[in-house]
Amino acid sequence: MPVTLIRNAELIVAWDASEKRHAYMPDADLAFEDGVIRFVGRGYDGPADTEIDGAGLMVMPGLVNIHSHPSSEPMNKGLLDEIGSTGLYNSSLYEFMPIFRADSEAVPDCVRVALSELLLSGVTTLADLSVAHPGWLDLLAEAGMRVCIAPMFRSARWFTKNGHVVEYEWDEKAGVKAMDEAFTLIQRAEQHPSGRLFGMACPAQIDTCSPELLRDSRAEARARGISWQIHAAQSVVEFHEITRRHGFTPIQWLHEMGLLDEKAIIGHGIFLDDHPSTPWHTDSDLGILAETGTTVAHCPTVFARRGITLKDFGRYRRGGVNLGIGTDTYPHNMLDELRLVAYLARTQAGNPRTMSTTDVFDAATVGGARALGRDDIGRLSPGCRADIVLVDAAHPRMQPRHDPVRSLIYAAGDRAVKDVYVDGEKVVGDGKVLTIDFEQAAAHLAEAQKRVVGNAPNHDWAHRPVDRIAAPTFKWL
Structure with a gap:
């Protein structure tokens, strides 16, 4: 050769x-x-x-990004920059994000825009947490990136009827069916002729998955020798929901079920039992993460927009937790994300020595590689x-x-x-x-956003116009 x-x-x-x-x-x-x-x-x-x-x-x-949503997040640019639900502890998950979802026609352009931004910022390996969509594998292969597909599945959907109470609509059979389809898709990815695709199990969120779905997906992931990732400890609403259901914090409940180990990844992992917004009667979550070898996928930008952040990257690192970095939201700029990791850690700790550039670069390379079970990436x-x-x-x-x-x-x-x-x-x-027409995809996405914005009031519980949900920076004349 x-x-x-x-x-x-x-x-x-x-x-x-x-x-x-x-x-x-x-x-x-x-x-x-x-x-x-x-x-x-x-x-x-x-x-x-x-x-x-x-x-x-x-x-x-090349940088290793262990948590991203390319099929949806680029659509939200200019819409979700400044909004969070006042009745739901400033999270945007339940009230606002669902109303701006990309339609099926827009998804390929969302993906192409996100992957272009990631490549331009030095990302060579990506974990793509998406709902499966037509042509997904070929679209990823077209970009030339190394991608760990993580088809999300769940037992319930969340929604709010009033902006201050989150409800759940359960369909456990549909969750099992989606899980089975996800593992079939992972197998197809591993067999893809590009040779650059592999897979990870991804029950979507801790509060939308039944205990059985969590246990079964973890067992199957272990049998296949692949990583397993779940959104957990990502909102105050979720923290209270899990403590109400089970009497444990999200991290403790996952540990009680035996789901945490060196191939488990917690998407976000912000609201531990000692977080100021969720004080609990224990002080063990950080130790559990470290002792089990569990990775936390840290994605600061999306939470910083709501005034929320990890307390703090340096503390987790010193506590022995493996950390990886993700670009959960737009812009999909890994280098910008690394800068924000450092700045937020230091401001939260009130100490410029809480972490070093070595720490954040390690998280974006070998830390992410470890989480994905790879020792052949993230280092030269x-x-x-x-x-x-x-x-x-x-x-x-x-x-x-x-x-x-x-x-x-x-x-x-x-x-x-x-x-x-x-x-x-x-x-x-x-x-x-060189592999994607970035400019064309961005232009198509701009047109698609007009469709989504026009239809958004139909998905909003209060049927509000978009300018009331996301007020413009300046008045339009």
Whole structure:
């Protein structure tokens, strides 16, 4: 197979196997062949069919995003930026998000817009938590990204009739049927000719799934050796609902059922028993997460919009919890998300030392890889997949670059991402997505949003016009 060599890169964020951590390696080479990294170091003297001049480039591992909703979230741009239900502890889950769902015609464009933004911000592996939709697998394969599909299933739907009480409509048979279909789809993903798709079990939310559905899905995931993710401890409403039903916090209840381990992922995991908004008579949730090896998928942007956040990333990390990062909402910009992780952690802790850039970069690479059960992504080391990001270290936004990864996360962001490779195939070149027509998808999505906005009052419990739900920034003349 042809060998591609990046010769004499200004800097490689290489994996130091002896120390089990990332390390800066200046003036170094990286070679890959057949989608696999063959060499990372200095003085490569092997064959090279294609040679890339590494001058002015920082080479880093592709980022691993463990929680995202590409099929729906891009539709919400400009609508959900500032609203949360006053009667439901400022969450937007129950009253507002359901009324702006993308219609079937818009879903492919939602996906293409989200994946384009993710690729441009250096994401090479994504966990896609979506309701199954036609053509899903081929659409993901088209993008050239490595994707863990997580078809969501549940026993009940939530709704509100008044904006301050959440109700549940149960259909447990439908939940079982959807779970069976999800596992069939996961098998199809693993057999997809692209070779870049794999799967994860995903009962949608802790409060919408019966105990039987949770136990059965966990057992099947364990039998298949795949990860299992659930939204839990994500709202005050949900916390109170689970304590009312079971007498345990969401984390404790999952633990009581034996569902937590090193391949379990809690989507969000904000409202623990010691959170100021949900004080409980115990103080054990953080310890349970750490002792079981459970991962928390931290997605700060969507909650920061409502004045909600984890308390705090550094505390979880010091407590021994494995953390991964996700872009739950728009913009699907992983580098922006990493910046917000750091800033919110420090403000919540009142301490700039609560966490480091090393911590957040680890969460976005090896932490996410661990959650997905992969040791061949999230690091640049011989034998790992050739998922590589080339950053323009000479970009004006990167200057000065005393510490290049800090310059990337806190200053330059996605503007400095030059090229991205997945499995050794270039999917971003010179800051442009090569596999998706991003501009066309964005234009189609803009038209689709007009349809969704026009129909939104029909889905709202109070039939309010959209300008009353999401008031415009300025009056339209």
